[in-house]
Amino acid sequence: MSEWDPILFQLGVGAITGFIVGYALKKIMKVLIVIMGIFLLALAYLQWNGIIKVDYATLIGKIENATKSLLGESTPLISQITANIPFAGSFLAGFYIGYKKG
Numbered sequence: 001m002s003e004w005d006p007i008l009f010q011l012g013v014g015a016i017t018g019f020i021v022g023y024a025l026k027k028i029m030k031v032l033i034v035i036m037g038i039f040l041l042a043l044a045y046l047q048w049n050g051i052i053k054v055d056y057a058t059l060i061g062k063i064e065n066a067t068k069s070l071l072g073e074s075t076p077l078i079s080q081i082t083a084n085i086p087f088a089g090s091f092l093a094g095f096y097i098g099y100k101k102g
Helices: 005-048 056-072 075-083 085-101
Strands: none
């Protein structure tokens, strides 16, 4: 049974960590979506009243660049996760459950 201890430990830690990350990520995403919505409504209101002029092409370009840089930085994380299959599998299961509960 001692040969199973490290694997069981990885499974347990992965599931608990995945649940916490999934739950927290969903809560954070909800707050960020509300903040982004308020910001965009404020921009639309200020533009409607002629107070500011928004260059939407530049704004969309900045958002696309930020998204690409975030996705590009996740590659080392993915290779690290795939190195530990038991941890990764239980992490993903825990993440899914945590995200659904959040």
